[in-house]
Amino acid sequence: MSEVYGIVYTERNPAAKEAAERVKRILENRGLAAEIYSASNLIYSSLSESISLVITLGGDGTILKTVGALGNPEAAILGVNFGRGGYLTEVEAEDLDKALERVLVKDYTVERKMMLSITVDGESVGDALNEAYIASQILGKTLSFVVRRDDEVIAEGSADGLIIASPIGSTAYSFSAGGPIVDDDLEAVILTPVCPISGLKPMVLSLNHRIDVLAGSDYGFSMVIDGYRMRKFYKRSLMINVRRSSRSVAFLRLGPGGGLARRIRKKLA
Structure with a gap:
């Protein structure tokens, strides 16, 4: 059975919802299953247990709600910043397409956080x-x-x-x-x-x-x-x-400069 992708977007940024729909089309054109969720709905519901990888399109709040709603505790998260701070995210919104291509060919590492x-x-x-x-x-x-x-x-x-x-x-x-x-x-x-x-x-x-x-x-x-x-x-x-x-949370890392280093640079900028 092929992987099922979850896409979670923030309603605070209309561009995030547009990007979610575009990502879903790209995945489905590759023969992959994808499900879209709004971050606010995850306060009261959970992601499907079949989802093995989640792409969040928002800020830190979107990631935190996603973590709280994971149906599959082994599902990994790629955070794309469509929010204000985005300290937990891995890439900025303008890098979404490049990041998605790397995810599809599994050109990433997984970092677990306590x-x-x-x-x-x-x-x-x-x-x-x-x-x-x-x-x-x-x-x-x-x-x-x-x-x-x-x-x-x-x-x-x-x-x-x-x-x-x-x-x-x-x-x-x-x-x-x-x-x-x-x-x-x-x-x-x-x-x-x-x-x-x-x-x-x-x-x-x-x-x-x-x-x-x-x-x-x-x-x-x-x-x-x-x-x-x-x-x-x-x-x-x-x-x-x-x-x-x-429990721990799995984050996708796309190379040097992400994770702690990215958060510190953004926080101290």
Whole structure:
């Protein structure tokens, strides 16, 4: 059975939808099956399990929604930037045709990136490719945080929120909040406080240890995973555990200059 390609586009850019339809025609003219999805629809649905390769036409949000909707966990993703930042994408929109030809002749490598597994009070709330953000349900109300590595308290303080980021997510929201850029090859988590009042600074912790964060609030909590999946907790305290997920994400690389190097160049430009 021939490969089935998924094409995911952002509705925010009309050129992305036009490109999706064009890519579908090219693939079908080569005798290949292709299915088109809009990124917003993937918030509530999944990609077909038969899809083995996904071409995303959008920005980082399109890729994050695609990752969350993968029906086949082994499916690889080629990100083409039709968005604003596009830090997770591999090529720009003007290079789509060249990239597609290379994909069709399998002139690429596959790079797998770790995800974070987040649990709250012992219950899984999902996996994050970029980050999980925890804040109060009431804007402007601070939270208290106690960070534990194994059984030892290593930091505590108050802040408007806390970003729990993966290495690949270190160039996203965490970086904008003052966190460091961390090499993708490190098995680590980045904890970046948002508007800390006292006692907290960005830190990078090895996932070879148990990492727990005890959060306190008088107004409940909101957690957002990868920018679009939200959970609310009507409690005064949460025990958040972070570890490496059993899942990882496969990205297509078309040569030197992609991946971490591309993200850093774009972020520091």
